[in-house]
Amino acid sequence: MRRDLPIVETNQAASGASGAWFDFDERLAAHNMDLRAGTVETLQVNVGKLCNQACKHCHVDASPTRTEIMTRDVAEGVIAVVRKYHVPTLDITGGAPELNPSFRFLVREARAAGAHVIVRHNLTVMFEFGQADLPEFFREHNVEVVSSLPYFLEQQTDAQRGRGVFEKSVEALRRLNKVGYGREESGLILNLVYNPVGAFLPPAQEAIEKDFKRELGSRYDVVFNRLYTITNMPIKRFLDYLRRTKNEERYMRKLVEAFNPRAVEGLMCRSFLSVDWTGRLFDCDFNQMLDLPVASELGQTLADFDPEKFAHRRIMTGRHCFGCTAGAGSSCGGAVVSS
Amino acid sequence: MSYYEEDDLGRFAEMGKHRPDLFEKFMAWYQACQEDGALSRREKALIGLAVAHALQCPYCIDAYAQSCLESGSNIEQMTEAVHMASALRGGASLIHGLQTHNSVNKVSM
Numbered sequence: 145m146r147r148d149l150p151i152v153e154t155n156q157a158a159s160g161a162s163g164a165w166f167d168f169d170e171r172l173a174a175h176n177m178d179l180r181a182g183t184v185e186t187l188q189v190n191v192g193k194l195c196n197q198a199c200k201h202c203h204v205d206a207s208p209t210r211t212e213i214m215t216r217d218v219a220e221g222v223i224a225v226v227r228k229y230h231v232p233t234l235d236i237t238g239g240a241p242e243l244n245p246s247f248r249f250l251v252r253e254a255r256a257a258g259a260h261v262i263v264r265h266n267l268t269v270m271f272e273f274g275q276a277d278l279p280e281f282f283r284e285h286n287v288e289v290v291s292s293l294p295y296f297l298e299q300q301t302d303a304q305r306g307r308g309v310f311e312k313s314v315e316a317l318r319r320l321n322k323v324g325y326g327r328e329e330s331g332l333i334l335n336l337v338y339n340p341v342g343a344f345l346p347p348a349q350e351a352i353e354k355d356f357k358r359e360l361g362s363r364y365d366v367v368f369n370r371l372y373t374i375t376n377m378p379i380k381r382f383l384d385y386l387r388r389t390k391n392e393e394r395y396m397r398k399l400v401e402a403f404n405p406r407a408v409e410g411l412m413c414r415s416f417l418s419v420d421w422t423g424r425l426f427d428c429d430f431n432q433m434l435d436l437p438v439a440s441e442l443g444q445t446l447a448d449f450d451p452e453k454f455a456h457r458r459i460m461t462g463r464h465c466f467g468c469t470a471g472a473g474s475s476c477g478g479a480v481v482s483s
Numbered sequence: 484m485s486y487y488e489e490d491d492l493g494r495f496a497e498m499g500k501h502r503p504d505l506f507e508k509f510m511a512w513y514q515a516c517q518e519d520g521a522l523s524r525r526e527k528a529l530i531g532l533a534v535a536h537a538l539q540c541p542y543c544i545d546a547y548a549q550s551c552l553e554s555g556s557n558i559e560q561m562t563e564a565v566h567m568a569s570a571l572r573g574g575a576s577l578i579h580g581l582q583t584h585n586s587v588n589k590v591s592m
Contacts, residue, residue: 297557340552347555351525355555397493 166400166463175405179459181427184451185415186262188235188476189214189222190429191244192421196269199292199305201339201382203433206239213239214421219246221423221446223253229451230258235416235476237264237429242275255285262288264476267316268309279323288333289325290372290476291317296359300341317366326368335370337478343391345402345471346373349479372478375399377430377467399466407473410480413459419446427459429476430467436460487541495542525554532561533568 172179192213195206226234234254241247241263254261263282270278282289293313294304301310317326317334324330336356340346353371360366376382378396386392417438418426423446426432437444439458473480499506517527528550535543551561 295557297559300557342552344549344552347553348524351523352555 164463166396166466168461168463168465168469171400171403171466172408172461175408177405177408179408179411179413179461179465181455181457181459182414183455184231184417186233186235186412186417187222187226187231187419188237188416188429189250189419190237190239190421190432191219191241191247191250192239194243195239195266196243196272197240197266197306197309199381200385201304201376203377203380203382203430204239205380205433210239212421213244214246214423216246216249218421218423218446219244219250222250222419223257225446225449226254226259227257229449233260233262235262235264240266240269240272242269242278243272248281251281251285251287255287260288261285262290265289265291267291267293267313270316270319271312279319279325282320282325283323283332286332288335289320290335290337292337292339293317293356294337294339294341296356296363304339304341314364314366317360317368318364321367326366328369334368335372336368338371338373340376343376343386343389343395343398345398346375346474346479349373349472350482370478372476373472373474374476374478375467375470375474377464379430379464380433396463396466399470402470403466404469404471404473404481406481407469407471410473410475411459411468412475412477412480413468416476417449417454423447425449427457430464431460431462434462434464436462489545492542492545523554525551525556528554529556529560529564533564536565536568537572 169179190204193204193206193210194208194213195202195204195210196208198207222234225231234250236247236250238244242265251261251263265278265282269275281287291313292305293301295301298310301313302308305313320326320334323332325332326334338346338349338352338356346352349371352373356371357368360368378386378392378399383392386395413427413431416428418429418432420426420432424432425438425442425444425446425448426436427438431437437460438454439460442448442453442457468474468480471479472482496506499510517524522530528547531543532547532551535547548561551564
């Protein structure tokens with residue numbers, strides 16, 4: 145007999161013991177593991193839900209109609225933290241972060257403070273009004289660009305990201321290549337992200353990276369540095385898809401059965417701290433979308449941040465965490481263990 | 484009730500309840516066959532999909548369609564694999580036509 149999943153998206157916080165087959169903390173306990181952070185190496189800032197696309201798997205539910213974006217005041221607070229604590233890396237995401245009026249301020253100031261800056265750039269935003277100079281802007285500030293391209297073919301990419309996205313993405317990649325991005329000798333890093341176009345796990349990162357390099361090179365004369373494979377999280381728009389297509393239980397079982405204890409050590413929540421558009425703090429971008437902030441005893445806003453206090457903090461978990469521990473693991477930097 | 488139940492695929496391990504020694508030997512061999520070797524996992528998954536179609540096994544078709552996706556193949560490549568299986572099945576039938584011809588010729592003037 146089938147055991148139905150709960151209606152709510154998260155099952156329990158770290159302390160809850162539900163006994164359910166998708167209880168992440170119980171699975172960790174079975175392996176004598178306790179999920180705690182290390183030191184905060186990366187501040188990942190989600191500057192808002194506004195996006196020029198509305199991808200079917202988006203865990204942010206981002207779209208052109210969303211109005212939640214970070215104000216200048218909050219952006220200044222982010223920079224103050226980067227400066228004060230010498231945060232090594234600022235990772236800027238959204239939505240399409242470039243559409244936030246404070247985006248270029250964040251990049252310039254973080255770079256001036258000595259931080260490495262990563263931008264989660266969706267490629268097609270380059271064709272929006274006032275964004276045509278993004279390749280030159282990225283180059284000027286030596287930003288690391290990370291861009292989603294779920295497959296090297298139009299049909300799969302457009303099925304996930306919208307009609308016409310593949311063609312625009314290829315043109316954007318060519319423009320990035322033209323200013324030096326993705327070319328080994330330039331030092332300008334362009335990494336791509338593979339997401340499965342559906343309810344299945346990603347392939348081995350090294351293998352699919354070879355396929356992408358061969359196919360994008362031969363078909364479109366496009367180059368890039370690394371391909372990151374990222375598992376689709378069973379939350380928000382992708383969860384809606386799973387439910388609509390009656391794939392939720394099958395997908396969750398796939399994630400749970402593929403639990404890999406070796407992936408736990410490299411989880412991004414152990415070295416990341418996530419900031420939302422209002423300045424609230426979360427262990428990761430997924431928890432942010434589920435409104436599951438950092439443990440309350442730490443304080444939950446940018447003003448409460450202190451590297452010593454947040455190091456070794458208890459990570460808040462839910463059933464979606466199985467998405468990051470399945471198979472080779474998944475993080476904003478792709479697979480966390482070699483397959 | 485259908486003879487083929489989707490959930491049965493996940494119950495495969497129940498075949499190990501009786502004569503687990505034999506099942507364990509099978510699983511060790513089966514899993515070793517899936518690993519990267521002279522052929523990649525992706526190539527092996529496509530072979531598995533083609534064989535699944537030749538065998539017309541619904542469990543295997545479901546399992547290997549997923550394996551192909553999860554090893555990076557796309558629907559065009561998977562469809563070509565199915566055509567290969569189908570062409571082999573068709574060719575195998577057709578080549579046996581010579582047996583018909585032989586049989587006919589043997590008794591014909």
